Amino acid sequence: MDKCYLGVDIGSISTKGVIIDEKYNILSQNYIWTEASPISAVKELISTLSIPKGYKLSGIGTTGSARKLIGLMLGANVVKNEIICHAYGTLNYYPDCKTILEIGGQDSKIIIINNGIITDYAMNTLCAAGTGAFLSSQSKRIGVDINDFGSLALSSKNPVKIAARCTVFAESDLIHKAQLGYKKEDIVAGLCKSVVLNYLNNVGKGKKIKEPIVFQGGVSKNIGVVKYFNEILNTKVIVDDNSHLMGAIGAAILSSKESSDKEYNLNMNEINFETKGYECKGCSNNCEIVRIIKDGKLIDSFGNRCERGTIAK
Amino acid sequence: MERVIAFPLMGNYYVPSSFLFSKISDCEILKPPPITSKTIELGSKNSPDFVCTPFKYTLGTYIECLEMGANTLIQMGGGCRYGYYFELQQKILSDLGYKFEYFNLVSMGHADLKNIYKIIKKINPKLNKIKSLYYFCLTIKMVKYMDKVEDYIRQNVAYEEEKGKLNQLFDSMLDDFNMVKTFIGLNRVYHKYKKLIESVKLNKPKNNIKIGIIGELYTLMEPFANNNLEHLLENYGVEIKRFTNVTYLLFEKGKKTKKYLKKLDNVKYKMGADAMDNIYYTKYLIENNYDGIIHIKSSFCTPEIGNMGIIGKMCEESDMPVLFISTDTNTSNVGFETRIEAFYDMIEMRKKNG
Numbered sequence: 001m002d003k004c005y006l007g008v009d010i011g012s013i014s015t016k017g018v019i020i021d022e023k024y025n026i027l028s029q030n031y032i033w034t035e036a037s038p039i040s041a042v043k044e045l046i047s048t049l050s051i052p053k054g055y056k057l058s059g060i061g062t063t064g065s066a067r068k069l070i071g072l073m074l075g076a077n078v079v080k081n082e083i084i085c086h087a088y089g090t091l092n093y094y095p096d097c098k099t100i101l102e103i104g105g106q107d108s109k110i111i112i113i114n115n116g117i118i119t120d121y122a123m124n125t126l127c128a129a130g131t132g133a134f135l136s137s138q139s140k141r142i143g144v145d146i147n148d149f150g151s152l153a154l155s156s157k158n159p160v161k162i163a164a165r166c167t168v169f170a171e172s173d174l175i176h177k178a179q180l181g182y183k184k185e186d187i188v189a190g191l192c193k194s195v196v197l198n199y200l201n202n203v204g205k206g207k208k209i210k211e212p213i214v215f216q217g218g219v220s221k222n223i224g225v226v227k228y229f230n231e232i233l234n235t236k237v238i239v240d241d242n243s244h245l246m247g248a249i250g251a252a253i254l255s256s257k258e259s260s261d262k263e264y265n266l267n268m269n270e271i272n273f274e275t276k277g278y279e280c281k282g283c284s285n286n287c288e289i290v291r292i293i294k295d296g297k298l299i300d301s302f303g304n305r306c307e308r309g310t311i312a313k
Numbered sequence: 314m315e316r317v318i319a320f321p322l323m324g325n326y327y328v329p330s331s332f333l334f335s336k337i338s339d340c341e342i343l344k345p346p347p348i349t350s351k352t353i354e355l356g357s358k359n360s361p362d363f364v365c366t367p368f369k370y371t372l373g374t375y376i377e378c379l380e381m382g383a384n385t386l387i388q389m390g391g392g393c394r395y396g397y398y399f400e401l402q403q404k405i406l407s408d409l410g411y412k413f414e415y416f417n418l419v420s421m422g423h424a425d426l427k428n429i430y431k432i433i434k435k436i437n438p439k440l441n442k443i444k445s446l447y448y449f450c451l452t453i454k455m456v457k458y459m460d461k462v463e464d465y466i467r468q469n470v471a472y473e474e475e476k477g478k479l480n481q482l483f484d485s486m487l488d489d490f491n492m493v494k495t496f497i498g499l500n501r502v503y504h505k506y507k508k509l510i511e512s513v514k515l516n517k518p519k520n521n522i523k524i525g526i527i528g529e530l531y532t533l534m535e536p537f538a539n540n541n542l543e544h545l546l547e548n549y550g551v552e553i554k555r556f557t558n559v560t561y562l563l564f565e566k567g568k569k570t571k572k573y574l575k576k577l578d579n580v581k582y583k584m585g586a587d588a589m590d591n592i593y594y595t596k597y598l599i600e601n602n603y604d605g606i607i608h609i610k611s612s613f614c615t616p617e618i619g620n621m622g623i624i625g626k627m628c629e630e631s632d633m634p635v636l637f638i639s640t641d642t643n644t645s646n647v648g649f650e651t652r653i654e655a656f657y658d659m660i661e662m663r664k665k666n667g
Contacts, residue, residue, distance in 0.1 A: 065647070083655035084662075117666045118659040120634065123652060206625060283349055305541075 003058040004051060005259065006266070007252025008042060008074065009085065009245075010034060010066035013105030013132055014218060015041040016248040017049050019057075024092050024253060027052050031244055038066040039073065039273050046074075046266050057266065059259035061085070061251030065106070072292050072300050073273050075264065078255040082247055087111050087118050089250030090214050093240055098210040101229070101237065102246075103199060103219035105132040110203050112210075124203050131195075132219045134167050138174065138191055142184060146222075149188055153224025156189035163194070170194055192224035196232055211235055216243035271295055282308030316340035316436065319378035320387040321371035322348055324534040325463070326559055328487045329455045330387075336448040338437035343383045345374050348537040352377060357642045359405055365394055366611030366641055367531035370538060372402055379411045385436065389419035391530070391562075393586035393616050396420070419563070451499060453564065455490055458503045460558040462486065462510060467543065467553040472517040482510050517552075522605075522660055525554040525598040527591045527624075529610035529617045532640055533557050539609055540646040542653070549657045554603065556594050557587065566590070579623060588616035595624045598633070605634040605660045607653075612641040634660055 004027055009016040011034060019028040028049045034041045051057055061078040062071040063085040071079035082104075090100050091113070100111040108131050112120040124131070139146045153159075160177045163169040170191075177187055215237040219225055221244060229237045242249065274293040278301075279286050291301045304310060318334055320327075322345050331342045346352070348370060356373025375386055386406075390396040399417040406413065416432045419425075426449070434440050466479045473479055486506040493499045524546060532538045533555060546553055561569070570583055573593035583589045591608070598606055608624060610617040621637060628635040636656045638649070 081651045081655045081658070083651075084658045115666075117663050119632070119663065121655060121659065123648075283347070286350065 001056045002054060003256070003259070004055040005059040005061070005252040005256045006049070006057060006074075006264070007061045007063070007085075007248040007250065007255065008045065008070055008076075009082070009247035009251060010038045010042060010062065010064040010070050011105050011218075011247075012065055013136075014244075015045050015064075016245050017042075017045045018245050018248045018252055019049055019051060020249065020252045020256070021055065022256065024249070024256075026242070026245075026249070027055070029242075029245055029248075034066075038070055039275070042070050042073065049266070051266070057264040058262070059252075059255035060264055061253075061255030063247050063251040068302065069275065069290075069292065073294075076255065077260070077262075078251065078258055080251060080254055083109060083111060083118070083121050083123070085247045085250030085254065086216065087113065087250065088253050089246035089248070090216065090240075091116055092249065092253060093242075094212060094214055094238065097212050097214045097238075099207075099213045101199070101204075101209075101213060101215045102217040103131060103195070103215075103225070104217040105136075107131060108199055108203050108217070108219075110207055110209075112207055120207065122203050122205075122207060132217070134170070135191065135195060135219065135222070135225075138171070141174075142178070142187065144184065144188060149192070150221070150223035150225070152185045153189040153192045153222075154227060156183070156185040158186050159189035159193050160186050162187075162190040170198075189224060192222065193228045193232075195219070195225055196228040200232065209233060213237045214243075215239050216246045218244055220244070280304060280308065282306070316385045317343050317383045318385045318387060318436070319343040319345055319375070319381075319383035321345065321374045322535065323531060324536065325459065325487060326456070326534075328490060329452050329459065332455065332491060332493075333448060333452040334387075336451075337433055337440060337445045340385065340436065343378055343381060345378050346381075348374065348535070353642045359409065363613055364401075365529075365613050366538060367395070367529075367535075368398055368402070369642055370531070370535065371398065372405065375402065375406060376409070376411075379406070379413060384413045386413055386415045388415065388417050390417055391419075391586055393614075395586070451493070451496060454496065454499060455493070457560050457564075458499070459487070459490075460560040462503075462507065463558070464555075465510065467555060469513075469515050469517065469552070471547045471550045471552060472515045472521070474514040474516055478513050479510060482506060482513070486510075520664070521552050522550065522657070522664065523552045523554065523603045524605045524607060524660070525556075525594065525603045526607045526609065527556065527594045527598075528608045529614045530557050530562060530587060532609050532611050532614075534559075538611070538640060540640065540649045542607070542609060545650065545653050546657070549654075551657065554598070556590070556597075562587075579627075584616055584619050586614075586616035588620040591617070592620050592623055592627070595627050595633075595635075599627065599631045603633075604664060605636070605656065607636045607638065607656070609638045609640065612639045614639075634663070 004019050004021050007018050013034060015034045016031050018026055020026055030045055030048045032041060032045055060074050060076040062076045063080050063082050067079050086102055090097055098113055102109045107124050109123045111118055136146050139149055144152060160182050162173045215229060220239050226239055272295050276291045278289045278291055280289050287304050289301050289303045292299050318340050320330055334342050352373035355376045356369035360369045360372055388399050390399050403415045418429050466483055470479050489502045493502060543553055577593055580589050580592055
């Protein structure tokens with residue numbers, strides 16, 4: 001039987017899953033919304049992914065902001081941060097890639113690669129402007145479906161100027177411009193451009209962006225944003241068809257590197273997972289301790305700063 | 314009125330400072346409660362929003378101590394905004410209605426023995442000059458020993474065979490330091506523990522990862538302020554080099570900064586607080602083949618903001634990974650851990666691939 005590996009990337013907005021074989025070809029994939037409940041999102045995701053006949057699951061990798069929780073839930077052999085997973089995933093398709101631009105729902109990052117080795121990275125620290133969450137909240141305000149955002153932006157000939165410094169300024173700029181009667185497509189194009197400018201000013205500040213440049217994360221599906229990256233960087237950024245899955249692919253690749261002969265199964269539906277918060281009263285830190293309960297049994301807890309908050313399994 | 318003395322917390326330096334005051338005065342010394350999120354809440358509630366974080370931490374500790382019955386507060390002042398903490402905190406605390414006396418031992422980073430003696434004389438009028446000088450020197454020696462041992466632990470704690478052994482020995486050394494009365498006694502305790510600590514079995518790989526941590530002094534030295542950065546790195550198996558400690562700040566900085574300045578071609582003058590020192594450390598870490606540098610500071614720390622550009626450029630030119638981190642009063646450390654983990658993974662990946 002051939003081996004295959006599952007990678008799950010649980011972001012704040014969307015949950016991505018892929019199953020790859022030993023040559024890193026994608027056997028099965030899916031992309032669904034997290035909707036603030038990673039556990040049920042992952043259950044749904046797993047039920048839609050299928051392991052082809054003749055394969056056995058030999059490793060599970062998780063990444064994204066809920067990686068720890070889901071790693072526990074799935075019994076993953078690799079739980080890794082997004083930066084490393086994105087780099088591994090991308091390098092698999094573009095081994096000579098030098099810069100990875102990634103814009104996700106809550107955070108954005110830039111990864112600089114030299115000869116296949118990460119040499120520098122940065123994540124947005126202070127501000128959520130220039131992320132997917134900002135774009136999707138504004139799309140609701142304007143009344144344009146987020147899926148049509150990019151094509152609408154492309155139709156604009158005269159994008160409005162929108163402050164890129166911070167969401168609060170950007171939003172008030174946007175309202176003013178709208179009330180002045182600017183066309184919707186011009187405003188949408190202005191928003192796409194402001195995301196790019198904000199990204200380059202915040203995350204990309206001081207980083208040498210060298211070609212080839214790969215752009216990924218959910219926002220890379222927005223052709224408007226891609227257009228302005230091309231325009232402002234004066235080059236052509238690469239957007240892979242699987243650009244939204246790169247983190248999950250990276251997690252799966254990493255799990256294949258550390259896999260053993262153990263076989264994993266994906267029968268999640270009958271198992272009941274639950275997270276229960278608990279405030280430790282050991283001192284005035286009042287740490288919020290997260291307990292993960294599987295079928296009524298405590299499997300792990302985290303969130304404590306010291307031994308006082310440790311709960312026996 | 315009986316005096317109850319309190320001072321802010323920073324790392325393990327509570328031990329020597331309480332030792333000194335217990336010897337040269339007969340006042341009660343209040344052990345400040347450990348810094349918790351409540352301390353920070355109290356501190357930031359009563360601080361100007363854009364002040365640097367150590368101000369909020371120390372103010373919070375003072376309020377907690379005053380509530381516990383302290384009436385004499387001790388502060389020091391450094392060569393940056395830290396130099397104005399004294400006046401501002403005094404004003405804020407009096408406005409809150411607390412009754413207390415407040416003393417600034419070190420003004421603008423200069424440890425002037427005469428001035429310190431004058432202040433201590435105020436706290437304890439019966440003070441004997443010779444005796445106080447003796448204990449002052451003894452405390453300095455104690456701090457120096459402490460810093461030496463901590464340096465050793467930082468380099469090796471990630472590799473001990475029996476986890477927790479080194480820190481356990483260090484804690485009992487501090488306990489024994491409290492009992493010390495003379496130089497002979499202090500030396501005896503130090504050498505006893507030095508031997509014990511050096512005999513702890515280590516599994517140190519030859520090609521281990523070494524990271525230097527530099528930045529603003531308080532955030533570097535108080536684990537609660539830096540989200541337990543050192544502990545996090547230890548768990549990854551990293552050897553840590555930290556230059557900043559109290560020995561350096563109070564007793565060596567004066568001489569060494571001149572030396573450092575001469576060795577740097579790109580800096581012509583001291584840049585306030587430890588800004589120039591950190592540039593020198595960057596040079597040192599690059600020349601001594603360290604694998605990475607973490608620069609950590611409290612938000613709005615002006616001297617450190619001043620050196621970040623130069624440090625970034627030096628690291629870029631010599632292909633040295635560097636991570637800049639600012640902390641404020643936030644206590645959630647998930648994002649922090651992701652950044653440190655990625656930094657470690659990046660270094661490991663670079664190292665593996667030559």
